[in-house]
Amino acid sequence: MAVNTKSLLSDSVVDLMNQAVIVSGNSYNKVDAYATIRQDDMASSIAFTVFSRMSAATTPLTDGTEATSTTMTDTKVTLTMAEYGAVITSTSLANIATAGKADLASAELVGVNLGETTDKLGLAAVEAGTNTIAADTAGTLDNLDLREAYTALANAGIAKFPDGRYVAFVNPSQVSDIKGDYITIAQNTDIGQATSGIVGALEGFTIVEDSNVTAGTVVCFGMNALGKAVALSPQLRVVEGSDNLGRTVNVGWYGVMKYGVIDQNALRVLTGV
Secondary structure (H helix, E strand, O other): OOEEEEOOOOHHHHHHHHHHHHHHHHHHOOOHHHOEEEEOOOOOEEEEEEEOOOOOOOOOOOOOOOOOOOOOOEEEEEEEOEEEEEEEEEEHHHHHHOOOHHHHHHHHHHHHHHHHHHHHHHHHHHHOOOOEEEOOEOOEOOHHHHHHHHHHHHHOOOOOOOOOOEEEEEOHHHHHHHOOOOEOOOOOOOOOOOOOOEEEEEOOEEEEEOOOOOOOEEEEEOOOOEEEEEEEEEEEEEEEOOOOOOOEEEEEEEEEEEEEEOOHHHEEEEEOO
16 A cells, blocks of 8 residues: 655554554455456546346358357446545553554554445445346245345346356445355455455355445345446555644545445345345
8 A cells, every 4th residue: 555654753663554444444444346447547537337148049040141240349437536535533641651562553443444434335336236136025034035136136147256156245234144054165365365254155145244235235246336436546645743843643545446336237235134
């Protein structure tokens, strides 16, 4: 993670703070591992392109006759950048009283905020999906709900993630409904990033427990459902405060990005579970 600093803190301290932000941020963001991420530095917007699939060629070709060509078509989804960030102020007295731990603690808090914020932004985007499925039994998540979502995604030809499954993000309140049903699996490293929150697999889904999902809602999706556009990757910012004696340090994060749904067909939202 890049660092932008305007303070009297030593480089070694800032490096430790940066590592704390990275570790904490990755621990609290679970959704990015399943997002299609595109970065274009300093762009005001980024377009994602979804190409339409070709129809199955079930008619035999005729000898000496040209095969009929179809025009490639696509749909573009453009995400417009937005600024995000948060800051916390640490004081010299607090740092002295904690033997230098306050600066590192402030960085850890900033990292947690970064992870929670980006996780919520990503989940809010997919929760707003237009393809909804009402609960089989109101107020309860069961296998039939997940089976219906899986069937809809599979029939639409949606690609699974490299682990061979779709993903379902579930609030802890609903995880308890299926606790006796899912198969425990290892943490997901198949998609290139260790992901916290994975509790198991059920009905063709990797089940991710995430308190940032709205209770009563489950978001089920496959590849290229969620997009993340980045113009400036979130970075640690360390800036001296306005105190005349330099007794305060502002520690925060800042990034320019946007989450959005790329392909509505690759997403199903279970409601009323």
